[in-house]
Every structure is written in C-alpha cells, then in structure tokens.
Amino acid sequence: MSTLELENVSKQFGTMAALEPLALRIADGELVCLLGPSGSGKSTLLRIIGGFEMPTGGKVLIDGADVARTPPEKRPTAMVFQSHALWGHMTVEGNIGFGLKLRGLKKPEIAAKVDAALRLVGLAEYGKRHPAQLSGGQRQRVAIARCLVLEPKILLMDEPFASLDQHLRDRLREEVRQIQRKLGITTVFVTHGQDEALSIADRIAVMSMGRIEQVGTPAEIYTHPQTPFVAGFIGDMNMMKTTVQGGAALIGGVRFDAPMADGEALIAVRPEDVTLMPSRDGEGARVRRIVNYGAVLKIEAEAADGAVWKVQTLKDVPVTEGGFYRPTVSRHIVFRDDRVVHRVDPT
Amino acid sequence: MSATAMSLRNGWRGLAFIAIPVMAITIFLFYPAALSIIGTLVHPKDGGGYTFSLQSYVFFFTDGYSLANLARTLWTTVVTLILLIAVTLPIALYMRFTKGPLATVIQALALFPMFVPGIIICYALIRYMGPNGWLQSLLSLVGFHHYASPHLTPWGPVIGLMWDGMPLTLLILISGLSNISNASIEAARDVGAGRLRILVSIITPEITHSLLIVSALNFLGIFGQALMPFMLGPTNPEMMGPFMLRTFSSVRDPLQASTQATITFLICSLAGVAYVRSIARRPQEDRK
Numbered sequence: 001m002s003t004l005e006l007e008n009v010s011k012q013f014g015t016m017a018a019l020e021p022l023a024l025r026i027a028d029g030e031l032v033c034l035l036g037p038s039g040s041g042k043s044t045l046l047r048i049i050g051g052f053e054m055p056t057g058g059k060v061l062i063d064g065a066d067v068a069r070t071p072p073e074k075r076p077t078a079m080v081f082q083s084h085a086l087w088g089h090m091t092v093e094g095n096i097g098f099g100l101k102l103r104g105l106k107k108p109e110i111a112a113k114v115d116a117a118l119r120l121v122g123l124a125e126y127g128k129r130h131p132a133q134l135s136g137g138q139r140q141r142v143a144i145a146r147c148l149v150l151e152p153k154i155l156l157m158d159e160p161f162a163s164l165d166q167h168l169r170d171r172l173r174e175e176v177r178q179i180q181r182k183l184g185i186t187t188v189f190v191t192h193g194q195d196e197a198l199s200i201a202d203r204i205a206v207m208s209m210g211r212i213e214q215v216g217t218p219a220e221i222y223t224h225p226q227t228p229f230v231a232g233f234i235g236d237m238n239m240m241k242t243t244v245q246g247g248a249a250l251i252g253g254v255r256f257d258a259p260m261a262d263g264e265a266l267i268a269v270r271p272e273d274v275t276l277m278p279s280r281d282g283e284g285a286r287v288r289r290i291v292n293y294g295a296v297l298k299i300e301a302e303a304a305d306g307a308v309w310k311v312q313t314l315k316d317v318p319v320t321e322g323g324f325y326r327p328t329v330s331r332h333i334v335f336r337d338d339r340v341v342h343r344v345d346p347t
Numbered sequence: 348m349s350a351t352a353m354s355l356r357n358g359w360r361g362l363a364f365i366a367i368p369v370m371a372i373t374i375f376l377f378y379p380a381a382l383s384i385i386g387t388l389v390h391p392k393d394g395g396g397y398t399f400s401l402q403s404y405v406f407f408f409t410d411g412y413s414l415a416n417l418a419r420t421l422w423t424t425v426v427t428l429i430l431l432i433a434v435t436l437p438i439a440l441y442m443r444f445t446k447g448p449l450a451t452v453i454q455a456l457a458l459f460p461m462f463v464p465g466i467i468i469c470y471a472l473i474r475y476m477g478p479n480g481w482l483q484s485l486l487s488l489v490g491f492h493h494y495a496s497p498h499l500t501p502w503g504p505v506i507g508l509m510w511d512g513m514p515l516t517l518l519i520l521i522s523g524l525s526n527i528s529n530a531s532i533e534a535a536r537d538v539g540a541g542r543l544r545i546l547v548s549i550i551t552p553e554i555t556h557s558l559l560i561v562s563a564l565n566f567l568g569i570f571g572q573a574l575m576p577f578m579l580g581p582t583n584p585e586m587m588g589p590f591m592l593r594t595f596s597s598v599r600d601p602l603q604a605s606t607q608a609t610i611t612f613l614i615c616s617l618a619g620v621a622y623v624r625s626i627a628r629r630p631q632e633d634r635k
Contacts, residue, residue, distance in 0.1 A: 052533055072536045079537050085530035089552040098548070099538030143534075150538060 002063050002076070002153035002186045003028050004049065009058035009068075011044055011210075018044045019210045021058060026203075029184040031177070032215075033197035036207035037233070042190045043158055045207070049188060050079045050156050062153055078147035079156040082163065084139040086131040092118070092142050093127040099150045117145040120179060137168045144176065148183065155180070155187040161196070173200050194234050198222065206230045224343070228335045231268040236298075238269040238310050249334075252303030253284055254327055258334045258342055266335040271312035273332070276301065276325035284326035285309055287319055301325060380612070383605045390602075403606040415584035417610070423501060423576070423586055424569045427508045428562060431516050434509065439520035440550070444532075461514035469578035472507055473498055503579035504586060508569050516561050523557025524550070556625055563622030567615050587611045 004026040011019040019041045026032045034042035047053040049060055051072035060068040067075050086095050093114050100110045118124050121141040131139055140160055147155055157176075161169040177200050180187050191197050197204045198218040205215045206229070214226045225231035232239050242249040244258040244265045256267055276287070276299065285301035292315065299311040299319055309327050319325065334342040392398045407413045438457055442450050460468065475481050477498040486494050497503050527550060535549045551558075573588030580586060585593075587607060595604035 050537065052536075072533070073539045073541060077537070079534070081530040081534060083528060083530045085528060085534035087531055087535070087549055087553070089555070098535070098540075102539040102544065146534075146538065 005061040007059040009055045012056040022212045030202045031187040033201035033204045034190045035197040035204050040207040041210040042207045046190045050077050051075045076153035078150050078152035080143050080160045082159045084143045096146045096149050113149050117149040121145045155185050157189045236271045240267050252307030260341050268333045269329050271310040273330045274311045275328045279324050279326040281324050284324050287323050384609050387606045416590045419584040420587040427505045427569050431509050431512050435516045443524040457517050458514045460510050465574050504576040507575035507579045512565050519557050519561050523554035527553045559625040563618045566618035
C-alpha cells in the first residue's frame with residue numbers, strides 16, 4: 001500500500017527549466033497518466049520519480065519517505081521502458097529473475113516467483129527463450145513481469161506501448177490495466193497519446209512546458225478543461241478567439257454568453273456540442289468537408305465571417321457538402337488570461 | 348527473360364566480380380603458403396624423387412632455443428592482450444558513457460597511435476623509455492635514480508605492442524559498447540544492480556562478441572609481429588617474428604624458417620578460426 005507525493009519538484013538542465021516547481025499526490029493503488037506533448041517534461045518527471053534524474057529542487061515522497069537523492073537501485077520503484085530494455089544475453093527467466101538474484105533469494109524461490117510473474121503476463125511457456133525470439137508485445141510483457149516480480153511500491157511506465165502497433169497497444173493496455181487493478185499497485189504511466197490516457201487512467205496529469213496544467217479524472221479533463229492548453233490538447237476542440245462586448249460574443253453567427261468585462265477572450269466548443277440545423281442558402285455556415293468515421297461524421301463548416309466549425313455528429317444526420325446550416329452550441333467555455341472565466345454546461 | 352535465367356546471369360556476374368580478388372589471394376597467398384608448408388614436409392631426395400619427413404618439426408620441438416622463443420611469443424601475446432583489454436576497456440567505457448570535452452580529448456589521444464607508423468613508435472619509445480631516455484631523466488629530476496629501462500627486456504615489446512594495438516582495440520570495444528542501450532543499463536540499475544554488477548552481468552556479456560574479435564585480431568597481430576620485438580625486445584629468447592627473420596636471412600636456413608612460419612601459422616589459425624566463427628555466428632544470433 002503506497003502513496004507517492006511530489007512536493008515542489010523542479011529540474012533544470014543548464015539554463016533550461018525542464019520542470020517548473022510542481023506538486024502531485026498519487027493515492028495508493030491509483031494509476032495516474034502523465035500526458036503531454038514531446039518536451040513537456042513528463043518523461044523527466046518519471047525519471048526523477050525512478051531516480052534516473054536528480055531533481056534540482058523539491059521532494060519525492062514514497063509513503064512519506066523522501067527518496068529524491070536515493071539512487072534507482074535503492075528505490076522501491078520499478079520502471080518499464082519504452083524500448084523494453086531486456087538483456088539479450090539472458091533468457092526470459094534470466095531477465096525476470098535477475099533482480100531477485102541481486103536480492104539474494106534462493107534458486108527455488110526465484111523460480112517460483114519468476115513462474116508466477118510469467119503466468120501473470122501470459123508467457124508461462126516462454127521462460128527459456130531469449131528476447132530476440134519474442135515479438136514486440138511479448139518483450140514488453142517480459143519487461144512488465146521483470147518489474148512486477150520485484151513487488152515495487154510504485155510501478156513506472158515510460159510510454160511502454162509506443163513501439164507497438166495499434167491493435168497490440170489496445171490489447172496490452174487492457175491487460176496492464178487488469179494486472180494493475182488486480183495487484184493494486186500504484187502506477188505512473190507516461191504517454192503522449194490522449195486516447196491511451198483517457199482509457200487507462202484513474203486520473204490524468206496534463207503537462208506542458210514543464211508544468212502540470214491540470215490533474216483530474218479523464219471525464220473531468222475532457223469536459224472541464226481548466227486551461228486553453230488542456231482544452232486544445234485533449235480531444236478535438238473548436239478554439240476561437242473573439243471579442244466580448246456587453247456580456248456576449250458573436251462567432252460564426254452564434255451568440256455566446258460571456259458575462260465578463262469587455263475585451264479579448266477565447267471560446268472553446270467541443271465538436272460534438274455543435275448541432276447543424278438546415279438553413280437557407282447563404283445563411284449560417286457552408287459545409288465544405290465531411291469525413292465518415294463509420295459511427296460518426298466529422299464535418300467542417302465555414303461561416304460567413306470566416307469562422308470554421310468542427311462538428312461531430314451521428315452518421316444518420318442528413319448533412320451534405322456544399323449545403324448551408326445554422327450551427328447551435330449546447331456547451332462552451334470562455335477563457336481569458338489562460339483561465340476559465342465562464343462555462344455554459346447544460347449538465 | 349525468365350526469372351531463372353536472370354538469377355543465373357546475376358550469379359555469374361557476382362562470381363566475375365569476386366574472381367579477381369579470389370585469384371589474387373590464391374596466387375599470391377594460398378599457393379606460396381601451401382608450397383612453404385608442403386616444403387617443410389616433403390623434401391627432395393638425393394638422386395631424384397621426394398621423401399616425406401617431419402624432421403624439421405622434430406628439430407623445432409626438441410630444440411630448447413626454439414621452444415623458448417615460442418614460449419616467449421605466447422607469453423608476450425597473452426600478457427599484451429590482457430593488458431591491452433585491461434587498459435582500453437575502462438577508456439572505452441568512459442568514452443561510451445561520458446559526454447563532454449574530456450571524453451573527446453581522451454578519444455583523440457587514444458586513437459592517435461593509429462596514425463603513427465610502427466617504426467616511429469619504436470624509436471619514440473626507445474628515446475622515451477630507453478636507458479638515459481626522457482623518462483629516466485624526468486624521474487632523476489624528481490629524485491628517483493633506480494629506473495630500470497624495459498627496453499630490450501620482455502616488457503619492451505609488450506609496451507610497444509600495446510601502443511600499437513590500442514586504437515583498433517578501442518574502436519572495436521566502443522562499437523560493441525554502443526550497441527548497449529542506456530535503457531538496458533538503467534533497467535539493471537532499476538532492479539538493484541550496482542556499477543560492478545552491471546559491468547559483470549550486463550555490459551561484459553553484451554560485448555563478448557567484440558571482446559572475441561579484439562582478442563582474435565590482436566592475437567594474430569601480436570603473435571606474428573617482427574618489428575616491435577626486433578626493435579624493443581631481447582634476443583634470447585626472442586619472439587617468433589624476429590626468430591623467423593633471423594633464421595631466414597642470417598642463418599640462411601629456409602627450411603627451418605618455413606617450419607617456424609608454419610607453426611606460427613597453425614597457432615594463429617586457431618585465433619583466426621575463433622574470429623571467423625564469431626563473425627559467422629553473430630548474424631545468426633541477430634536473426635533469432
């Protein structure tokens with residue numbers, strides 16, 4: 001049963017601040033995704049938790065004990081690397097049992113634990129093979145087993161499925177989620193894939209430019225983004241600059257409530273929150289492109305003032321390219337100075 | 348044109364492409380080598396004809412001086428090889444896992460001997476470590492007056508051969524080490540391995556192939572060396588290189604020189620076989 005707390009953790013590489021002082025608390029048994037674009041600092045933060053980078057400042061508390069200056073070999077953490085990082089000269093059993101051997105366990109005990117770990121990841125028959133004889137997915141399972149067999153307090157996963165194809169990635173993601181829940185192990189999972197984060201995480205910490213922009217459940221992050229970056233990074237979003245006058249803003253023929261002082265603002269609308277109603281030619285927005293994704297249609301429509309609407313609708317809604325439609329918006333967020341100042345949410 | 352005909356035509360082109368080097372090797376290397384080896388076993392009889400005899404080999408293996416020379420050659424080869432790996436492996440490790448200007452300077456210094464001809468190295472070492480050389484003068488300056496020069500001792504060729512072999516050894520070891528990913532080192536640390544354990548259990552097994560190549564190539568280069576032992580080493584016993592040279596040109600005994608060469612060749616071919624096996628096995632391992 002382990003918790004992880006980061007207190008004012010920062011990292012400086014020369015003159016460049018890779019991480020601004022940040023704080024994060026991960027509860028026992030929780031799976032938290034660090035999500036962000038390349039260079040956002042998520043891998044640096046994970047490496048700091050794992051001990052592969054020393055923070056410039058701050059504390060890394062595991063069950064209340066500060067391990068910020070403890071080397072990785074002495075931390076109660078285990079990391080699954082993106083590149084598997086298996087040792088090619090050892091068999092699968094050798095890879096998994098290496099850490100146990102270092103801990104001075106006796107051979108029968110090592111064999112039993114290795115066997116259990118292999119069963120857990122579904123590779124019971126593969127112990128005698130070498131990593132070169134395994135597929136990419138199998139190698140990553142071995143890497144996961146190598147970590148789990150040590151029974152770490154915190155499991156760290158650095159984009160573990162990035163090198164796998166989509167189908168395998170989806171399957172392994174589910175398997176990892178099941179194993180994590182079964183063992184109840186506190187896990188930090190780094191990814192730049194929002195789908196991955198949304199589907200696997202208990203909570204997501206969205207990172208940008210070395211800062212944590214927002215921490216929340218996938219639903220919170222998706223429906224209540226706190227900053228324009230989170231709003232734009234997670235899922236599709238219509239992000240439109242506008243000028244508020246008299247408590248409202250007008251974009252593409254749609255009036256948005258914005259009870260705030262007059263001035264510049266940014267309005268965010270999810271494509272699925274836009275509905276297109278047929279209108280007369282020349283009125284509303286003209287549909288310039290429809291992409292059929294099977295269950296849904298993704299539509300681009302351009303209003304007379306140049307505003308472009310991204311719309312997502314069910315496939316049986318009758319919309320035609322070149323047709324004119326009047327957009328209506330059920331939900332929107334108004335940002336000013338990178339903060340939410342107004343939100344219209346019918347739910 | 349059918350696929351079979353095209354394949355045949357490409358096959359002939361391939362053979363034509365390698366025909367000239369293969370012929371050159373056969374004519375200028377294998378043929379004279381075979382003649383020499385056969386010449387040590389088959390001798391012309393008085394009055395015509397040939398007779399098979401192992402007399403020259405019997406002489407070599409019963410002659411104390413020849414055996415001492417062979418033992419000295421083996422000793423020099425093994426000691427040089429061990430020291431060479433012991434010296435270059437830490438440098439290679441440092442250069443692989445350290446970035447920065449110091450690593451670049453060390454790399455330049457370590458590779459420098461590659462661009463210096465062997466004879467220049469010999470004279471430079473004699474001037475430096477020989478009797479009344481710079482090293483002795485420098486040590487005298489700091490009050491050390493008991494310097495014993497390794498020049499013309501068994502350690503003379505060892506030092507020269509180490510100098511000579513260091514760049515290639517270093518390049519091969521760095522190449523081997525570059526195949527070890529940082530992640531696999533970090534993964535070892537992550538499961539609890541310290542530096543020594545990582546070196547012994549992760550790095551060394553991963554560069555076995557490179558170590559084998561380094562050992563085989565240096566064995567071949569050192570065992571047959573003539574220049575360094577001739578310039579820097581003792582004359583009794585001496586290494587096989589100068590021994591063969593002297594037997595051939597001063598003693599004027601081509602049969603015994605050929606016998607010495609054949610024995611040298613057979614011992615070196617063991618290292619050659621190890622090298623070829625290592626090269627041949629690697630791609631199979633990679634395909635697994």
